[in-house]
C-alpha cells in the first residue's frame with residue numbers, strides 16, 4: 265500500500281506555522297527542500313531550514329481523504345502560506361530510504377540516546393536505544409516524541425508499570441524498559457506500528473514478556489503507574505475517560521502531541537481525574553503532566 269505525500273511551496277517565515285498545521289492534519293512526518301536549489305547544507309532533523317523559498321513534503325498514510333484535506337487547507341487561515349498543494353503516491357521503499365539518510369543519533373536528557381540502527385552509538389556507555397522506525401511514527405526528531413523521551417529520561421521508572429498509548433515505532437515503550445521500568449504495555453490501532461515495535465524490541469534485545477503489544481483492547485480493565493500518550497489533541501480529548509481509567513491511584517500521566525494553544529482545553533478535560541501541572545513547551549508543541557487523584 266503506497267503512502268501519500270502532500271507537496272507544496274512556502275516561504276521561510278511561514279515554515280513553522282505550516283509544519284505545525286500539517287501535523288495537526290495528521291501528517292506523520294515533514295521534510296523540506298530548497299525551492300531554488302541553493303548549495304546550502306540540508307537541515308538536520310528538528311532544525312529549521314534557512315532557505316527562503318521551500319518545497320515542503322508532508323507524509324500521510326494512504327487512508328487520508330485527499331479531497332477533504334485539500335478543501336480544509338483551502339478554507340483554513342494557512343491557505344495563503346500553502347501554495348499549490350498536491351497529493352502524490354509514494355512507495356514504501358522510497359520513504360524508508362529517505363529516512364535512513366536524514367536520521368542521526370540524538371541525545372534526550374542525561375542518559376538516553378536514540379541511535380539509528382545502521383549507525384554507531386556516539387557514547388557506547390549511555391542508554392542507547394537502537395531504532396529503525398520502519399513504517400511507523402516515532403524517531404525522536406519530532407518535538408512531540410522528544411518531549412516524552414526527556415520526561416522518561418528524568419523519571420525514576422524502577423518497579424513501575426507503563427502503558428504507551430499509541431506506541432508507533434515503540435520508541436517510548438522501549439525507552440521506558442531501558443530506563444528501568446518493570447513492565448510495559450504498548451498499544452496502537454496501526455498493525456504496522458505493532459510490527460515496528462517488535463522489530464525494535466529485538467534490535468534492543470528486549471525479551472517479549474517485558475513489553476506486551478497489541479490493539480487498545482489489550483489494556484482494557486488494567487491500570488498502570490504511568491500512562492504516556494503521544495497522540496493528537498482530538499483523540500486525547502475523545503479518549504480521556506479511557507486513558508484516565510488506566511492510570512492507577514497517584515499514578516502519573518504524560519500527554520503529548522499537543523500544540524501550545526490546545527494546552528488549556530486538554531488540561532481542563534483531564535483535571536476531572538488528575539492534578540495537572542503547567543505545560544512544558546518545545547517550539548510550538550507542549551507536554552502535559554498530571555498525578556491521578558484518589559477516588560472519593
Ligand SMILES: C[S@@+](CC[C@H](N)C(=O)[O-])C[C@H]1O[C@@H](n2cnc3c(N)ncnc32)[C@H](O)[C@@H]1O
Pocket residue numbers: 400401402403404408409412428429430431432433434435436451452453454457480494495496499503521
Ligand atoms: C504521534 S504517533 C506517536 C508514536 C510514538 N509513541 C512517539 O511518541 O513517537 C501516534 C500513534 O498513535 C496511534 N494512534 C492514533 N489513534 C490511536 C488510538 N485511538 N488508539 C491507539 N493508538 C492510536 C497512531 O497509529 C500512531 O502510531
